[in-house]
Amino acid sequence: MNFKIPAVCVALGALFIVQPVHRIAAQTPAHPRVTFNGQIAAIVYKNCSACHRPGEAAPFSLLSYQDVAKRGKLIAAVTTARIMPPWRAEPASYAYRDERRLSDSDIALLRDWVEQGMPEGAGKAPDAPKFNSGWRLGEPDLVVEMPAAYHLKADGPDIYRNIALPLGLTGEKWITAIEMRTTARAAVHHVLYFADPNGRVHLKPNDGDEPGFGGMRAGGATMPLGGWAVGAQPQFFPEGLALRVPQGSDLVLQYHFHPTGKPETEKSLIGLHFAKEAPSRNMLAIQLPPVYSLFAGLDIPAGEKDFVIRDSYTLPVEIDAAGVSAHAHYLASRMKLTATLPDGEVKTLLSIGDWNFNWQDQYFFQDMVALPRGTRLDAEIHWDNSAENPHNPASPPIRVTWGEQSKDEMGALTLIAVPRRQMDYRMLQRDVSQKRAMMAQQKIFSDPQLIKKIAELLAQ
Numbered sequence: 001m002n003f004k005i006p007a008v009c010v011a012l013g014a015l016f017i018v019q020p021v022h023r024i025a026a027q028t029p030a031h032p033r034v035t036f037n038g039q040i041a042a043i044v045y046k047n048c049s050a051c052h053r054p055g056e057a058a059p060f061s062l063l064s065y066q067d068v069a070k071r072g073k074l075i076a077a078v079t080t081a082r083i084m085p086p087w088r089a090e091p092a093s094y095a096y097r098d099e100r101r102l103s104d105s106d107i108a109l110l111r112d113w114v115e116q117g118m119p120e121g122a123g124k125a126p127d128a129p130k131f132n133s134g135w136r137l138g139e140p141d142l143v144v145e146m147p148a149a150y151h152l153k154a155d156g157p158d159i160y161r162n163i164a165l166p167l168g169l170t171g172e173k174w175i176t177a178i179e180m181r182t183t184a185r186a187a188v189h190h191v192l193y194f195a196d197p198n199g200r201v202h203l204k205p206n207d208g209d210e211p212g213f214g215g216m217r218a219g220g221a222t223m224p225l226g227g228w229a230v231g232a233q234p235q236f237f238p239e240g241l242a243l244r245v246p247q248g249s250d251l252v253l254q255y256h257f258h259p260t261g262k263p264e265t266e267k268s269l270i271g272l273h274f275a276k277e278a279p280s281r282n283m284l285a286i287q288l289p290p291v292y293s294l295f296a297g298l299d300i301p302a303g304e305k306d307f308v309i310r311d312s313y314t315l316p317v318e319i320d321a322a323g324v325s326a327h328a329h330y331l332a333s334r335m336k337l338t339a340t341l342p343d344g345e346v347k348t349l350l351s352i353g354d355w356n357f358n359w360q361d362q363y364f365f366q367d368m369v370a371l372p373r374g375t376r377l378d379a380e381i382h383w384d385n386s387a388e389n390p391h392n393p394a395s396p397p398i399r400v401t402w403g404e405q406s407k408d409e410m411g412a413l414t415l416i417a418v419p420r421r422q423m424d425y426r427m428l429q430r431d432v433s434q435k436r437a438m439m440a441q442q443k444i445f446s447d448p449q450l451i452k453k454i455a456e457l458l459a460q
């Protein structure tokens, strides 16, 4: 009973005190005097200029008051909608490294500045940031160059092209980072890296006059080595982790080119960083569902607004999670990976509420996330094959099944797992592949079409 009085007081107090404050807040902007020199330059230079500068992928520079004021309204709109800076991951249970996400207060400042007529402000304009034109990660241990240039026409549809480079490795190596310097920065939307441990992909004949071959499958290069999405910073794997590349491997670059309106020539340099010695612990990709949903019944009727695939996997050993990545084509709408700890607590590892094919990042955690044995991983991927999905490549929508072309779909969430004890590595690897084999078997017995599809894939 005693507690009732203070509760009533608080409620009344709220009525009398909080309300007037709210009214005042609504009348005056949250930030009274916002100027470019005062607050805006710092926000833009820190969060936007690395991509919005000459030679980078963004279509215009944001390096001066004039640059920013010219597009002020659009900037306020795309930052409020969180379209820019590009970063699809919503805040999850654990912080990510190098998060490209504006704070709510930075977004409010940008909006208020535009509403106040975009004043430049008194005083000296802050210096625009300087960018190093050389290798961002320092001198690589091995630099390889594309043997021949790929010539892009001024316009036309987007192009997927696989280009293989023999690495000439005389022993096995451990890659800690890959940095790419393209010559057609504005036309390269993203690149995925693969290794072909057999060193044979570079022998595959070119299709057409230009180097390389088409398709979303890297010609039998089976070891994914990460990638580079437009504007992304090259990065070292965290915690001294590295990816093994066997002696004699080819590196395969899978390009997504986006024509820019003028002819472009791409002949990139690729810098590889190697670990001095094999790392003491190894990474393993746990993909849910395996093989990008090949065996998960991906068959989306035309017009289906919310097609969902779910997959789970229970960890047989304790791991540290280094990061998460997501992959799907144009129709995916949202996806989520959670971990249910043995005590029942549910943690979100990655949640993307508004999937965009153009921004496929790899999200490393700020600190490794310890997941005990018995933790259940749950992945959930949604696709929207309706006409309302602005990314739908087909109009009107058509039935879509698993495949590697951009008109087909696939989808998976991948956890980068590091077994806590190196001796558990093989056990985890075996368990993951056993599960994949079981899923494949079950599916193949119930779906004769799939046998045909797999035979086709293997023949490629």
Ligand code: HEC
Residues within 6 Å of the ligand: 043, 044, 047, 048, 049, 050, 051, 052, 057, 058, 059, 071, 074, 075, 078, 079, 084, 085, 086, 100, 102, 230, 231, 232, 358
């Ligand atoms: C990682 C690189 C990157 C960063 C960081 C980045 N942008 Fe962009 N931005 C792009 C690219 C690339 C485009 C071209 C559109 C596309 O390809 O999706 C673009 C497009 C835009 C557009 C045009 C959108 C339209 O609809 O025409 C605006 C405005 C914009 N960016 C503002 C910003 C602002 C403001 C920031 C910082 C708060 C920022 N960008 C940070 C890469 C980036």
